[in-house]
Each structure stands twice: as C-alpha cells, then as structure tokens.
Amino acid sequence: MEAAFAGVKVLDVSRLLPGPFCSMLLADFGAEVIKIEDPGGGDYIRWWSPFLGKNSGFHAVLNRNKKSLTLNLKHPEGKRIFKRLAETADVVLEGFRPGVMDRLGLGYEVLRALNPRLIYCAITGYGADGPRALRAGHDINYLALNGVLSYSGHQGNPTLSGVQVADLGGGALYAAFAIATALFARERLGEGQYIDLAMADGALTWHCLRWGKYLADGLVPTQGDDFLNHGFACYNLYATRDGRTMSLGALEPRFWQVFCATVGRPEWDTPRYFEPGPHQRDLQGEVAALFLTRDLCEWTELFAGADCCCEPVLNLDEVLADEQTRQRQMVVEMIHEAWGAYRQLGIAPKLSRTPGTIRGHAPELGEHTAGILAAMGIDAAAQAQLRAAKAI
Known part of the structure; x- marks a missing residue:
C-alpha cells in the first residue's frame, strides 16, 4: 500500500x-x-x-x-x-x-x-x-x-x-x-x-477540562478537589491485599451501580456518590478497606464480567504479555x-x-x-x- x-x-x-x-x-x-x-x-x-x-x-x-x-x-x-x-x-x-x-x-x-x-x-x-x-x-x-x-x-x-x-x-x-x-x-x-x-x-x-471548570466556578484547582484527581471514591486508585493496585473509574451512575452490586455493597449506591463533600473521604476509606481484603488476581477475576470500569494496574511486563496489547499489534x-x-x-x-x-x-x-x-x-x-x- x-x-x-x-x-x-x-x-x-x-x-x-x-x-x-x-x-x-x-x-x-x-x-x-x-x-x-x-x-x-x-x-x-x-x-x-x-x-x-x-x-x-x-x-x-x-x-x-x-x-x-x-x-x-x-x-x-x-x-x-x-x-x-x-x-x-x-x-x-x-x-x-x-x-x-x-x-x-x-x-x-x-x-x-x-x-x-x-x-x-x-x-x-x-x-x-x-x-x-x-x-x-x-x-x-x-x-x-x-x-x-x-x-x-x-x-x-x-x-x-x-x-x-x-x-x-x-x-x-x-x-x-x-x-x-x-x-x-x-x-x-x-x-x-x-x-x-x-x-x-x-x-x-491539557488543562482543558479543569480550565472549563475554572471558567464556570472560578475556583483554582487543587489536589484532591475534583472527581478526576483523587477527590471522589468512584474514580480512584486502591491498594490490594498483596500490595498491588486496582483502578476504579465508575463515574457514571450505571457503572457505580454495577460496582456496588458486584462487591456486595448496595448501600453505597446513592446519588451522593457523585457529590463533593466530606463524605467522599469517608466513602474512599470504606472502598479502600474493601480492596485490601483480596489480592489483585482475585479482584481482576471478580470484575472480569462486570461492566463498571474497574481494572488492575499492570506493570510493563504484564502489558507486553496482555492479549489486548498483542491483538492490537502494539508489541x-x-x-x-x-x-x-x-x-x-x-x-x-x-x-x-x-x-x-x-x-x-x-x-x-x-x-x-x-x-x-x-x-x-x-x-x-x-x-x-x-x-x-x-x-x-
């Protein structure tokens, strides 16, 4: 060609x-x-x-x-x-x-x-x-x-x-x-x-999203102040029992609902999950405690069939061996x-x-x-x- x-x-x-x-x-x-x-x-x-x-x-x-x-x-x-x-x-x-x-x-x-x-x-x-x-x-x-x-x-x-x-x-x-x-x-x-x-x-x-928010609310961005930078429980990184990390990106209500159902915590599924406030710190603590109860491979297996944007943080060796990476011919x-x-x-x-x-x-x-x-x-x-x- x-x-x-x-x-x-x-x-x-x-x-x-x-x-x-x-x-x-x-x-x-x-x-x-x-x-x-x-x-x-x-x-x-x-x-x-x-x-x-x-x-x-x-x-x-x-x-x-x-x-x-x-x-x-x-x-x-x-x-x-x-x-x-x-x-x-x-x-x-x-x-x-x-x-x-x-x-x-x-x-x-x-x-x-x-x-x-x-x-x-x-x-x-x-x-x-x-x-x-x-x-x-x-x-x-x-x-x-x-x-x-x-x-x-x-x-x-x-x-x-x-x-x-x-x-x-x-x-x-x-x-x-x-x-x-x-x-x-x-x-x-x-x-x-x-x-x-x-x-x-x-x-x-690359500030485009935070820039737009700043234009609208006039608040200077700080660490942990927003749903995309550690401010919300539904979009964060969580340590597992074996010292690895899971990524959770359940921003939309349907993803959060599936996540809560998958981990057996339906009480977390309320509109407040996507509202800023001190309660986010408490919810993050609860989610963090949950992820510490299993190893990375167990969480990966659990979420394999759950459509809720929860994935393991892979190291580079694992990425190179990943089937998605190889099928996309990225190696x-x-x-x-x-x-x-x-x-x-x-x-x-x-x-x-x-x-x-x-x-x-x-x-x-x-x-x-x-x-x-x-x-x-x-x-x-x-x-x-x-x-x-x-x-x-």
Missing part, C-alpha cells in the same frame, strides 16, 4: 525525546527521515544505558525507520551539505533553544530562501519569544510552570507522571500534527511555513542482525488505506552517510576528504 507520507523528506536535527518521537511518527507513515547527527557522538540518547548492541534501548525505540547522516553543522562544508539537502527537503525539524540555528546560518529565513516550500518546525521548551524563551527546561519544569503539577497527586504532594506529558503530549504529538497540517496547507497554498512549538504551551492545553517482535530478538512498540493509529509500518531498525551512528552523500554526487574520494576535515 502507498504510505501516507511517501515522498516526504524530513531533516531531523533534534535530539533526545520530543523531536525524535515526532519524526518517528512521520517515519512510521512513510516519510524519509534523515537524522542529522554530530560526527563526534550523535544524539545523546544513543549513550544512555541500558544498551541493545552498541546503542541505547531508548535509541532503538525512538529512531526506527530512520537514516543516520553524520554532519558537523559548525563546519562550512557541513553547512553546505545541509543547505543542499534542505533545497529538496519538505521538513526541517529541530529542538534547539531559539536562535541556535540562526547563529549556525541555517535558520528558517536562510533555508526558506533556498526552498520556499520548506516546512520548518522548531520544538522548544517555552517558545520563540517571551521572558522564558532562552531558559533551559525539562518536562518537570514545563508541567510545574503551566500548573499541571499543582493539582496532580493528593495529600499535599504533587506527583510526577511516569511518562513525559509535556515532552510527548505537549511537544512531539503537537509537532507531528502541526507538520501534517502544514503539509496539507502547502498543497493548497503552494508554500511552506514556520512552526513555533513550545512544549509548555502544548501541555497547557512487534523484531530481530536485529547484531542485537538479536527484541520487542518494539507498535503503531497506535490504525489507518485502513495507508497504514503505518515498521520497516527498519534504529540506525547506527552515520550508517547512511556514505549512501546519502553518494546520491548527492559526492564520491568516495570527496567523502574521505570531508571525513578527514571532520565535516562528516
């Missing part, structure tokens, strides 16, 4: 998590992603232990379906090669602080003059302008400053998510959406554009000639006409340098000179 992004060339100058996850999504759906890496060491994430072969396991997951070209963007010849690639590229993706690519002489205006159809996406922490534009940051900082952490968790302790909400949700996913949007717009308008994407901005929009068995067998994350969106595919492993550092340069007309002798000059 024809891939959705077949023929789209992406020059990815980003590192670590947000940019590489974004370009992985594009590569999964057919884009040719050329990962531009410094000859001295490449993407930093390659060297984070633990390792698969000579590279990090993080790299193996984030950089599948891509090519690796080592290019020194501080060297005149490296800049020249990058500009030549940009002349025929569709997308440039970078994740530096604002102004870095401009100082290298490779910013949007320079590249746009070479290729007016180019889409240039800059993923930054706080955006291209504003008082924090040049400030360093990570996922934890973006979530702290945009208020997400202020009402995450309970009992006065802000809680970090186990996944990077701002990096992935606020940055990578929005960037992929913005790039796809710009590609679509280019078909109508005939030219590319600049995308200024701040991870802090993107994660801020893909791979074999690498050097690493051996390993399991790759699957592709979440299931498109019927242009499905995504995993066509290749994450590349070794500079694995495709010779081939890409040869396709540009740079022969082996010239490549040897560039290598000696540390331009590639």
